[in-house]
């Protein structure tokens with residue numbers, strides 16, 4: 001009959017440490033599923049040589065685990081799925097009897113935060129000493145070089161459009177709205193078509209963005225650019241083109257330089273703040289402008305029957321493409337919700353230095 005070993009624990013915001021008192025542990029098996037960790041091994045524990053095992057249901061879900069066994073003990077490090085401080089280790093309120101704090105690694109929340117701050121300060125001091133020095137070995141790697149060039153190309157494209165539109169707005173005022181498409185569309189086509197690379201980057205694990213928001217963003221914009229604006233000549237002279245292009249360019253003027261600096265390991269605080277804040281007004285505004293574009297295109301699709309879907313002869317007519325635009329509007333708002341939720345989480349992760357208090 002397996003026995004339970006003594007287990008000592010401590011936590012940080014991103015992980016949990018478990019130290020299992022088993023000497024000469026063999027046949028170690030550790031599995032993590034959602035918030036449950038199962039451990040089994042043979043070894044010399046509190047009750048001598050025996051089989052030992054336990055299950056721990058953590059307070060919140062965890063991701064991965066790594067373990068290292070020495071002659072004296074087994075150490076497990078478990079990554080929390082969400083960064084944060086847990087008020088206790090286990091889901092059940094009563095602490096299991098085999099579990100005790102590991103005072104060698106124990107830190108209170110405030111001390112753990114201090115540890116993070118000290119680490120960050122050390123990193124910043126290092127960066128301040130050589131603010132723009134490049135991490136040469138990282139930089140010359142193929143992946144970094146490729147990402148840097150990709151981001152640079154996008155940055156140049158969007159800067160050109162943003163500056164061009166701004167200058168034309170200053171010189172021609174509202175009149176500049178009407179020929180935005182003719183002056184910008186080639187560069188916008190190029191940048192947006194190129195952005196399909198971003199889906200590939202995620203799929204191949206080159207960058208660690210989630211696939212959903214990336215696909216939503218790339219497909220959403222390309223659909224809009226090529227189908228709603230591109231295929232309808234009547235849309236080309238609509239002022240809405242200006243607003244959509246201006247908002248897209250505005251955000252990318254911040255996002256791509258942020259990624260470029262990331263490639264050379266430079267964290268320029270004002271730019272990081274802008275990258276994780278400017279979407280708050282720009283995203284809803286962008287989606288509202290796109291919505292205006294979709295609404296304007298509906299009667300045009302109805303009239304021109306462009307892309308209309310042929311129906312069986314018995315029914316006799318064709319279904320206007322605009323029928324697909326109504327569900328598309330709903331998809332746009334669902335996409336907006338998920339992308340904003342994702343960006344909000346990114347913002348919390350990258351900018352938050354606030355104390356998270358235990359309940």
Ligand SMILES: CCCCCCCCCCCCC[C@@H](O)CC(=O)SCCNC(=O)CCNC(=O)[C@H](O)C(C)(C)COP(=O)(O)OP(=O)(O)OC[C@H]1O[C@@H](n2cnc3c(N)ncnc32)[C@H](O)[C@@H]1OP(=O)(O)O
Pocket residue numbers: 147151207208209210213214215216217219220221223247248251255259260262263278279282283284285286287331332335336339342343346
């Ligand atoms: C028939 C077709 C149907 C299609 C239906 C789909 C409809 C969906 C509609 C959705 C609505 C879209 C509306 C939109 O078009 C309107 C606008 O754009 S308005 C303007 C405002 N827009 C924005 O603010 C959004 C800008 N976009 C983004 O932020 C990203 O595209 C997004 C995927 C949403 C989020 O970005 P990400 O997850 O990448 O966040 P991070 O920036 O924090 O990056 C995460 C880590 O990955 C590294 N990374 C990512 N990309 C790169 C890169 N190119 N180069 C280098 N590194 C990169 C980044 O550095 C982070 O790494 P770490 O965490 O280690 O720092």
